[in-house]
Amino acid sequence: MDSLLKHMVDMTGHRDHTMLDISVISAVQELAHATQTRVLSLAQVRGQLFVRPRAIITDGLPAKMVDNPDPSSPGEPISNFPALAACIARHEASADVANAQGEHTLWLPIWLGDKADTCLEIVNPTPYTSDTIHVIGGIVSVYRNFQNLLDYSERDSLTGLLNRKTFDDQLSKMLAASPEPDALTLPGEPERRHHQDQEKQWLAVVDVDHFKHVNDRFGHLYGDEVLILIANLMTSSFRAQDRVFRFGGEEFVVLLRSTTLDNVKKIIDRFRVNVESHEFPQVGRVTVSVGFVSISAVEAPVIILGKADQALYYAKSHGRNLACHYDELVEGGLLQTIESNDTAEFF
Numbered sequence: 001m002d003s004l005l006k007h008m009v010d011m012t013g014h015r016d017h018t019m020l021d022i023s024v025i026s027a028v029q030e031l032a033h034a035t036q037t038r039v040l041s042l043a044q045v046r047g048q049l050f051v052r053p054r055a056i057i058t059d060g061l062p063a064k065m066v067d068n069p070d071p072s073s074p075g076e077p078i079s080n081f082p083a084l085a086a087c088i089a090r091h092e093a094s095a096d097v098a099n100a101q102g103e104h105t106l107w108l109p110i111w112l113g114d115k116a117d118t119c120l121e122i123v124n125p126t127p128y129t130s131d132t133i134h135v136i137g138g139i140v141s142v143y144r145n146f147q148n149l150l151d152y153s154e155r156d157s158l159t160g161l162l163n164r165k166t167f168d169d170q171l172s173k174m175l176a177a178s179p180e181p182d183a184l185t186l187p188g189e190p191e192r193r194h195h196q197d198q199e200k201q202w203l204a205v206v207d208v209d210h211f212k213h214v215n216d217r218f219g220h221l222y223g224d225e226v227l228i229l230i231a232n233l234m235t236s237s238f239r240a241q242d243r244v245f246r247f248g249g250e251e252f253v254v255l256l257r258s259t260t261l262d263n264v265k266k267i268i269d270r271f272r273v274n275v276e277s278h279e280f281p282q283v284g285r286v287t288v289s290v291g292f293v294s295i296s297a298v299e300a301p302v303i304i305l306g307k308a309d310q311a312l313y314y315a316k317s318h319g320r321n322l323a324c325h326y327d328e329l330v331e332g333g334l335l336q337t338i339e340s341n342d343t344a345e346f347f
């Protein structure tokens with residue numbers, strides 16, 4: 001019991017998803033006498049569910065986060081885990097399967113309403129006793145409640161997107177996961193020196209066009225609905241491994257993982273066209289303008305955001321419903337480079 005309490009205190013002391021994951025698998029591993037416990041992410045990509053391990057603890061080794069070898073892959077299709085797939089489809093609390101060697105795997109999706117984007121997987125050489133299941137059930141409830149609380153503090157209440165507060169942390173995570181920056185590239189230097197097919201991380205600032213007009217003409221309730229629908233279009237247009245934020249008002253920011261300039265143009269333009277062709281109830285047609293730039297570890301977030309903002313304002317002043325790439329505008333002599341100076345004022 002002491003051990004259970006110690007784990008509960010540890011889990012509830014965290015204010016970060018990563019530490020919470022590490023803490024829950026450490027607790028489950030010890031209390032269930034498991035040989036391996038994992039936290040799995042369940043991500044919906046183009047209507048298909050994919051499974052990717054997020055954290056793991058194996059007998060005798062400390063718990064750790066799982067590096068993602070291929071950031072462009074959403075993970076393994078759920079069809080590789082038939083018992084888990086059936087459990088999710090039936091909205092059940094758990095699935096337990098024994099293999100030919102008698103080893104048991106227990107899956108516990110973490111349901112939040114009718115969605116589960118996380119699942120615990122516990123592997124044990126012997127069947128689970130009802131006591132063990134009971135203890136694990138309790139831990140899962142605490143874990144789910146804490147996930148919920150963390151989500152609440154990290155998300156924008158209107159759209160459910162990540163909020164501004166979480167941006168710096170997500171940006172540094174993305175930079176830490178990014179390939180070595182090109183040592184020859186100085187801040188402000190145009191990107192033509194890079195290969196066009198080089199994969200980079202990207203930041204895009206998205207702003208709804210003439211949104212004041214939507215509010216003025218249809219009222220704030222319809223304005224809010226437009227923001228929610230645009231947030232949904234963002235979630236469905238960008239990839240599961242990208243991060244979408246509402247920065248406030250009608251401004252959104254997207255962090256896009258490892259992709260080439262050609263691809264980022266296609267991805268952003270697909271989103272722009274998805275908005276343009278969406279029929280917004282009552283309001284009709286709405287468009288967005290986008291400014292985007294590649295992310296580099298040598299530049300401060302304020303500089304990266306400033307560049308994307310400059311490209312966005314170029315789009316705004318050149319007809320709107322456009323996606324503009326900062327470096328292309330600079331190379332074309334259409335924008336001045338931003339000095340790499342944290343205290344610079346841009347506008």
Ligand SMILES: Nc1nc2c(ncn2[C@@H]2O[C@H](COP(=O)(O)OP(=O)(O)OP(=O)(O)O)[C@@H](O)[C@H]2O)c(=O)[nH]1
Nearest residue numbers: 207208209210211212213215220223224249250316
């Ligand atoms: N409904 C709603 N409106 C908001 C919210 N936050 C900000 N706004 C409104 O968004 C509008 C932003 O207007 P502006 O910054 O003038 O920009 P715009 O009309 O979109 O024009 P451009 O950006 O130049 O295309 C203002 O009318 C704000 O009141 C919100 O949460 N809900």
